[in-house]
Amino acid sequence: METFFDQLAIGASTGALYALLALALVFIFRATDIVNFAQGEMAMFNTYIGWSISRPLSFSWIPFLSIERHINILNWHPEVFGIPLFLGSESDGSTRLGYLLIVIGTVAIAFVMGGLIERLIIRPSEGKNLLNAVIVTLGIFAIVNSIANWRYGPVPQNYPAPFKGNAVDFGLFKLGQHSLFALIVGVAMMFAIYVFFQRTKLGLAVRAAALNPQASELMGINTGQMLTLGWSLAAAIGCLAGMLVAPSVAGISPNLMLGVLLYAFAAAVLGGLDSALGAVVGGLAVGIGQTMVVQYIGSEWSDIVAFGLIIGILMVKPTGIFGSPVVKKV
Amino acid sequence: MKMTGNYRQGIERFIPSPAEAVVLATLLFFTWYLYGGTGNDVFAGLSTFIVVAIAWVLGVAIRVALNDMRWWLLVIALLLVMAPWLALNTFQIAVMTEVLVFSLLLHGLNVVTGLTGQMSLGHGALVGLSAYAVAILVDHWDWPLLPAMAAAVALTFAFGFALGIPALRLAGPYLAIATVAAALVFPLVLKLDSVQDYTGGVQGLRLHKQPQPPGFIGGFLENESIAKIPEQKKFAPEEVQVKERQKFAQATYLYFLCFGVAAIGTFAAWNLQRSRFGRAFIAVRDAEVAATSMGVNTALYKVTAFGISALYAGIAGALLYMVVAFVAPESFDLFNLSINPIAYLVIGGLAAPGGAMVGAFGYKWGPEVIKKIARTDTDFDKLQGALTGLMLIVVMTRMPQGVWGSLTRLNSFSWKALINETKAWVLSRTIAYWLAIALGVAVVIAIGAWFAPVWGVFAAGLLVVAPQDAWAGVFLWLRSLPAIGRRRAPAPGDAR
Structure with a gap:
């Protein structure tokens, strides 16, 4: 029975990551009606950016920017729970950016990149055939994947994780520190997203722009900006998910997010592509179901069960569990 | 006239x-x-x-x-008939053969996606079903190839009809994802232990005896003056030359078999689109509710579309097994036969048989050409995906109707109108705007010193996706050229 609860906890932790990526998919689908196949690759590339800024610092190529020298003069290394906040000295003597700084920097870059992609690539293909936009996201997928392959190579690289220690024993179940961290961050992000969309004016504006562009334009909302914001947010959330996924698998590689994206799709469809709650429930269900199948049936069945289940559920509920029904008009 | x-x-x-x-x-x-x-x-x-x-x-x-x-x-x-003699070697003939096979698959996809408007990303599973059915019948039950292919096509056709019934409940992205799921599950099921006796597991199944050209055709194709052998084998010993000629005859025979099927398939697709069925499909795509109220049985037509599409996919799958003589689960991964074909179909042009042909051509030859260029620069090889992706984006943003749609539209193209429009557009911007663009380009170049190749790709993409800004200079230069566009013949009523 202990293994059961262990697997449940691990499944919930993976599921939280699936749910994060599924939420990103749902944002983009609600805002633009596009199923974004490039979501996982965008996250992967941004995670790589996080990897490259997490490497030992050397700013020798810009002499006046040697930050670590300036900051080290102060000899000020604040820490939170043992994690260096800004700069940390590694055991090999090199200086690296602290985890928090890496996360902030990477998410900021991802935010800008998501917006740029929407403005430069998605917008020219909007308002035409829906299939065109989907093909465009496939194009982004191919470009980002091959640039990552070319720039960083196919070999998985170690990824920094803030907590790498032993598993925490909760009595009923044990959970690795990183999985616990991922679960906590995932749940916190979901809560933050909920608050943003339900309790802030900006979130309301984004929802309005997605729901009824014409009416919200008349109400003075800049719908174009809201769409860009939606893509930016989705990219940032996906990037965060990628940074949590990378340490829990073999490390970061160009195909890091491919499997995760497929499960996130499964999660999003399971819950209904236009429902944020559905994405969360679907993500957890897919994550827990996957670990259970691997544990009790066999790992070669995990994908078959996951995708077979999706087809089955779509047969019963054609728009997912929480999705709103499609209304056809003449 | x-x-x-x-x-x-x-x-x-x-x-x-x-x-x-x-x-x-x-x-x-x-x-x-x-x-x-x-x-x-x-x-x-x-x-x-x-x-x-x-x-x-x-x-x-x-x-x-x-x-x-x-x-x-x-x-x-x-040119298609002459293709085996235009090709350099048997490999290129094989690629041309695959182009014909894939054009059948794309015609099938076109029926369900282009005409009926149902997004299916799972046709790889149908192709795989057919190919594996032939392989198992031949390999396991020792059927002859032709009856096995007929049986496999019939099976896929029936399966496609059956698949169309649950697909009726799904729409838009949900159908797309359900079909993606089917395409994902298919190769995994093949690898399961319980079916490995039949499917051969990861190793796949091999066709040991490809169809041989019958006597007189083989004799004709192997003739010294007909068969084409590589330049470097021209002075090889006689038996090597004979072997090369046999290889050529074999490849050419397969090519013409597929050519016959593809010609019939293209003709049928061409006619289907203009038939009662084709118009009903288009009605279902453009206005489902209106079509229903006009008395079109939408459910029946949707299922029929799936069935016809599966028929094409089944023929393509059986021919693919015959041509490649090998099937393995890896051949049916998600991108290879499910997503890439539909991407190239959209590039070629939806809802037009010509678009499917162009798409099949691009799908097989695009990567080959890129590989050829890649020989000069090894880094280029790794960026092959980026080039394909760039092409997808460029075609989708600049030619939403696909290559075929743009080709047919070019007939009414006029340089004069384009230049006038561009001129008006350029003049409507302030000088500060152009200075800002120039500054942006300068910054990109400056940063490029640090991260040059990525920015290069980025800038190249920008040039094409935001062409009004970037191409304006090119059009300004074009303006200075004499207009070589087609002129309209003066109509009787025209003022002089």
Whole structure:
């Protein structure tokens, strides 16, 4: 029975990551009606950016920017729970950016990149055939994947994780520190997203722009900006998910997010592509179901069960569990 | 003779229209590639130009006779028949054969996605089902190849109809994801332990005996004056030459088998689109509710569309097994046969048989050409995906109707109108705007010193996706050129 609860906890932790990526998919689908196949690759590339800024610092190529020298003069290394906040000295003597700084920097870059992609690539293909936009996201997928392959190579690289220690024993179940961290961050992000969309004016504006562009334009909302914001947010959330996924698998590689994206799709469809709650429930269900199948049936069945289940559920509920029904008009 | 839109007189008849210029340029590039591409053989380049020149002269001659664009169909058909002799080696003949097979798959996809508007990303599973059915019948039950292929096509056809019934409940992205799920599950099921006896597991199944050309055809194709063997084998011992000739005869026989099927398939697809069924499909795509109220049985037509599409996919799968002589689960991964075909179908042009042909051609030859260029630069090889992706984005943003749609539209293209529009657009911007653009380019170049290749790709993408800004300079330069566009023949009522 202990293994059961262990697997449940691990499944919930993976599921939280699936749910994060599924939420990103749902944002983009609600805002633009596009199923974004490039979501996982965008996250992967941004995670790589996080990897490259997490490497030992050397700013020798810009002499006046040697930050670590300036900051080290102060000899000020604040820490939170043992994690260096800004700069940390590694055991090999090199200086690296602290985890928090890496996360902030990477998410900021991802935010800008998501917006740029929407403005430069998605917008020219909007308002035409829906299939065109989907093909465009496939194009982004191919470009980002091959640039990552070319720039960083196919070999998985170690990824920094803030907590790498032993598993925490909760009595009923044990959970690795990183999985616990991922679960906590995932749940916190979901809560933050909920608050943003339900309790802030900006979130309301984004929802309005997605729901009824014409009416919200008349109400003075800049719908174009809201769409860009939606893509930016989705990219940032996906990037965060990628940074949590990378340490829990073999490390970061160009195909890091491919499997995760497929499960996130499964999660999003399971819950209904236009429902944020559905994405969360679907993500957890897919994550827990996957670990259970691997544990009790066999790992070669995990994908078959996951995708077979999706087809089955779509047969019963054609728009997912929480999705709103499609209304056809003449 | 009916006067069509491209009526010309005098010397004008010898100037290719924009559409013809595009076709000629494609021909030029393709034959250049076939005849050695970057090789240093003078004759290779010469023969390229000769082929294109013959096509052009032939074209002008037939245009003079028919005053019509349809002669291009004749030229393309002629080139397809001549393809085994135009190709450099048996490998290239095999690629051409696969182009024909894939054009069948794309015709099938076109019925369900282009005409009926149901997004299916799972056709790889149908192709795989058919290919594996043939393979298992031949390998496990020792059926002869032809009956096995017929049985597999029938099975896939029936399965497609059956698949269409649950698909009725799904729409738009949900259908797309359900079909993706089917395409994902298919290769995994093949690898399961319980079915490994039949499917051969990861190793896959091999066809030990490809169909041999029957006596007189084989004798004809192996004839010394007919068979084409590689240059470097010209002076090889007799038995090597005979073997090469047999290889050529085998590849060419398979090519013409597929050519026959593909010709029938294309003709059927062409006619289907204009038949009662085709119009009903389009009605279902464009206005489902309206079609229902007009008495179109939408459910029946949707299921029929799936069935016809599966029929095409089944034929493609059976032929693919015959041509490649090998199936393995890896051949049916998500991108290979499910997502890439639909991407190239959209690039080629939806809802047009010509678009499917162009798409199949691009799908098989695009990567080959890129590989050829990649030989000069190893880094280029890794960026192959980026080039494909860039092409997808460029075609989708600049030609939403696909290559075929743009080709057919080029007939009404006018340089003058384009230049006038561009001029008006450029003048409507302030100088500060252009200075800002120049500053942006300068910054990109400056940063490029640090991260050059990525920014290069980025800037190249920008040039094409935001063309109004970037291409404006090019159009300004074009303005200084004399307008070579087609002029309309003066109508009787026109003012002088």
